[in-house]
Amino acid sequence: MRNGSFYRHKVRWNELHRNQSLGQIGRKDPSGSETCRSDPVCMETESDMRIVCVIFVARKSRKLAKISKPPDAWLLIPRCLLICPVIRSRMSGMRALFSLIALFLMVTFAKAEPGVGAKPHDFAKWEKDIAAFEKSDATKPPPKQALLFIGSSGIVRWKSLATDFPGATILNRAFGGNEIADSTHFAERMIFPYEPRMIFLRAGGNDIHAGKSAEEVFNDYKIFVATIRAKLPDVPIAYIALSPSPSRWNEKPKGDQLNAAIADYSKKNKNLIFIDAASITLDADGKIRRELFVADQLHFNEAGYKLLAEVVRPHVLR
Secondary structure, three states, X not given: OOHHHHHHHHHHHHHHHXXXXXXXXXXXXXXXXEHHHHOHHHHHHHHHHHHHHHHHHHHHHHHHHOOOOHHHHHHHHHHHHHHOHHHHHHOOHHHHHHHHHXXXXXXXXXXXXXXXXXXXXXXXXXXXXXXXXXXXXXXXXXXXXXXXXXXXXXXXXOOOHHHHOOOOOEEEOOOOOOOHHHHHHOHHHHOHHXXXXXXXXXXXXXXXXXXXXXXXHHHHHXXXXXXXXXXXXXXXXXXXXXXXXXXXXXXXXXXXXXXXXHHHHHHHOOOEEEEOOOOOOEOXXXXXXHHHEOOOOOOEOHHHHHHHHHHHHHHOOO
């Protein structure tokens, strides 16, 4: 419905409330029936009112759906009903049931809209990267029991990784755009064959950038840990915390929440290590240090990687 039509109906809704206050709607004739039912003007006003209520609740449902997870869709219904007391006061019996069903469908379709609901994860797009690792391994097999670094482009672009930790055997199997679920999915091909002595994971930022909540990313991390534990029960897993960047500064709260959740989880579970790298990109006043990033203001430059190496170094096994 066009906005002009919406506001036209909204005016009629206001008229309805004014008429109700004057006792012109809902009055009963001597037979006991409501005169509104036979009054064309009143009936039209009620129709307009219902249209406005439905549009208003639908819009509110869509707004609420954007910040709610699918399992919580039912919880939106009472909230939407409370928005429109006119609907609430007139619902009874089957009308109430059908109204609830209609509202639930509104929420469901709102969640299904592109960009609002969760899309199926596309693992196939990383097939070239994984195949490239396998081709390289076939040509020159990497050593077993290395320290395996995996994750997203922050690890891919760490060109001094091998030399930053002298005396340690380092293997880099990260790929740009990686989300935690990708490392879990490809574990059989990019983790287990190497029989790593220790695993370092730096990921989660792309997950949040793709629209996931910190809780969802944390759940992905726990699934990753469980997957590794199934075959490598004693191998230490170190999570390198997310560091805020200028280009994704607005995502810092979610990143902080994820870091806190993984830090707490690591304290409670054996052989899980949390490497706190969250503050290395901030100055004493909590402001971002832009000089640590390349032109895209997302990835570290040489100075940024130097700071990252310093916080990782104490946890490197030799």
